[in-house]
Amino acid sequence: MKAWTLGSGSKGNSILLESDGTRVLIDAGFSPRALAQRLATAGVQPESISAVIVTHEHIDHMKGISAAQRKWKWQLFGSAGTIAAIADLDEARCTAIRSTASFNIGALQFELIRVPHDAAAPTAVVATATRTGFRTGVAHDLGAVPDTLRAAFARLDLLLLESNHDEEMLRNGPYPAFLQSRITGGSGHLSNRKSAALTRELACEQLRHLVLLHLSEVNNTPQHAVSAAETALRGAKSKCRVTAAPQDRAAGPFGDVTGGVRQLALAL
Ligand SMILES: [Zn+2]
Numbered sequence: 001m002k003a004w005t006l007g008s009g010s011k012g013n014s015i016l017l018e019s020d021g022t023r024v025l026i027d028a029g030f031s032p033r034a035l036a037q038r039l040a041t042a043g044v045q046p047e048s049i050s051a052v053i054v055t056h057e058h059i060d061h062m063k064g065i066s067a068a069q070r071k072w073k074w075q076l077f078g079s080a081g082t083i084a085a086i087a088d089l090d091e092a093r094c095t096a097i098r099s100t101a102s103f104n105i106g107a108l109q110f111e112l113i114r115v116p117h118d119a120a121a122p123t124a125v126v127a128t129a130t131r132t133g134f135r136t137g138v139a140h141d142l143g144a145v146p147d148t149l150r151a152a153f154a155r156l157d158l159l160l161l162e163s164n165h166d167e168e169m170l171r172n173g174p175y176p177a178f179l180q181s182r183i184t185g186g187s188g189h190l191s192n193r194k195s196a197a198l199t200r201e202l203a204c205e206q207l208r209h210l211v212l213l214h215l216s217e218v219n220n221t222p223q224h225a226v227s228a229a230e231t232a233l234r235g236a237k238s239k240c241r242v243t244a245a246p247q248d249r250a251a252g253p254f255g256d257v258t259g260g261v262r263q264l265a266l267a268l
Pocket residue numbers: 009010013058060061140141214
């Protein structure tokens with residue numbers, strides 16, 4: 001499985017996952033035109049997308065979904081609460097996921113995990129490639145880390161995780177107190193420190209890449225976020241690389257770029 005971030009941050013989010021010919025977007029927070037342009041940099045036609053999973057109904061995650069669904073006939077999956085909270089969808093092409101049971105889209109198996117965030121029924125996503133067993137976890141926009149997410153994110157090969165703000169930059173920055181409280185509250189966004197702490201817990205031998213998502217352009221820098229994660233990973237079993245996903249362009253591919261089965265850890 002390979003992943004590209006098409007853009008990440010409060011101005012729009014979308015991630016492309018690809019495995020054995022199946023292409024699925026996690027979120028579609030850009031206009032159809034921007035989505036098409038950014039997919040083109042990954043060499044992908046919008047018509048070849050099998051489905052979109054929307055994590056929650058905030059505009060930066062679903063801005064383009066209604067128009068893109070009509071334009072390219074995309075199937076949409078999401079929690080029942082998320083789908084109910086988005087207006088103007090093509091209902092014939094929507095599948096509301098009401099349980100924690102996994103479901104398949106082509107060559108990928110998915111699981112949605114509820115996360116705390118100020119939306120109707122926000123979720124994180126685990127994708128498993130059915131042929132190779134390669135596992136990718138995606139968690140955008142969460143204020144805290146529930147144990148169900150820790151369990152679902154065990155033994156990942158690729159982790160894409162929010163690292164929203166540097167706590168000190170937020171405290172000393174221009175945001176008013178009410179907004180700071182919303183961001184740092186249990187239904188807000190994960191700080192670099194909290195993201196790094198979870199990364200440290202999840203670091204395992206097969207974790208090969210960590211991609212940091214949804215960096216604030218005001219209260220964070222890629223250097224702060226990457227440094228917090230790398231410090232947390234120091235001494236861990238994982239030898240994973242760390243990348244901060246940019247807002248204004250696509251980045252990738254990350255993950256299993258050779259397309260093979262899980263690499264065995266050989267002691268050479
Ligand atoms: Zn967001």
